[in-house]
Amino acid sequence: MKTISDDILISRSQSGNQMAFGVLVERYSNFCYSIVFRIVGNEAETEDVVQEAFILAWKKVKHFNSKRGKFTTWLYTIATHLAIDALRKQRKRVMLVLETENEIQADDALAQLYNRDLEAQLKQAMKSLTVLQKAVFVLREIEEIDVAEVAVITGLSPKQIKDNLYVARKKVREQIPKVISI
Template sequence: MEDLTSHPQDVRGVDFAANDLSDDALLRRFADGDAGAARVLTDRLGPRSFSVALRMLGNRAEAEDVTQDAMMRLWQMAPDWVPGTAKVSTWLYRVTLNLCVDIRRKKRPDRLSDVPEPEDGKASVVDRLQDEARKDALQLALSELPERQRQAVVLRHIEELPNPEIAGVMGISVEAVESLTARGKRSLAAMLADRRDELGYDNG
């Protein structure tokens, strides 16, 4: 599979301090023929798209496919982008969520079929296994939430987006975001309550 950081061929080879540019400016530069801007924008936004897709789908391969598809749509849309109408990241989150919904509609999601490998570190084997168990439990609980609640919870509490931006991504009001997030959190807490001791959560 092609690497997620792949980008269109550089057609001008322009050198500039791209890391200091806004998403809008980078997208405009790409539309003008500078693929170096696409490299920076992919490094900046690609991981965010992948993170959302992985939490929505629970499958790394599918999340990679969604991220590549979402970024490709970003490049296709670039010539028509109007700066200031919305954030580029908001647009990408929306496309990512829509692609995830399409996949979930086509088949039942594989529960925890491909969870991320634990990072190497100084934690003991027991600690790492328990940490993975917590991640697995959270992913399973997320998969049980209604679609819109899952989207709101992932964007708010995993991606840590502000409610107004989530409202823009989901096309709903801020009040609706708050309601979905609150209901989703309550549902997650209820689903995980019986496993607190097993997962090593503090009962205090």
């Protein structure tokens, strides 16, 4: 079956076609969930934020302009801002969750133990980060999104991103010295 391009789906969505928008939701919900979960760190809250992000995207899809950027950047911007807002509402720092389970061989108990310990240390280290430092760290280091796209998503300048990332890396290194190199 031929895959319909994002441009066509976006155009149809802008004309009010809910089914076309549904296809976009299916395409990008997993990655959107991943970004939000790593920022929020709570499954229930993540589901709420992702749902809210897609509802907001549906309401504003008529205003999306592909000449100003990619649809995914626009969508991830919405999701990231809502995730940051959710963190601020919680008024506490939330742990980062890494998905290391897929990288570990089930029969390698030592590697599993090491990675669980490392994940726990990283979660603890992430508690010391501000909301913006955590968002930048997740987007840049974990999701490996380039600085220009992180700038669009967060609304920060490249210098602010680099500054926040520098501080986040430093704080994480101080918390877990000689365990990983970030």
